Amino acid sequence: MPIYEYVCQKCKKSFELIRRIKENGRKAATCPKCASKKVERSWSSVSVATSRKS
Helix, strand or coil, X not given: XXXXXXXXXXXXXXXXXXXXXXXXXXXXXXCCCCCCCCEEEECCCCCCCCCCCC
């Protein structure tokens, strides 16, 4: 499951949520600190591990 990063617009706290891709578009994220639903998704880097050597 992907990890999504968010920033709360009310208290400015950054947090991460592990969610299914289906949940991301349907279920609103909530700030764990102030319980606000005014959150914005932030960009993050991607890490990929493979079993094959390059």
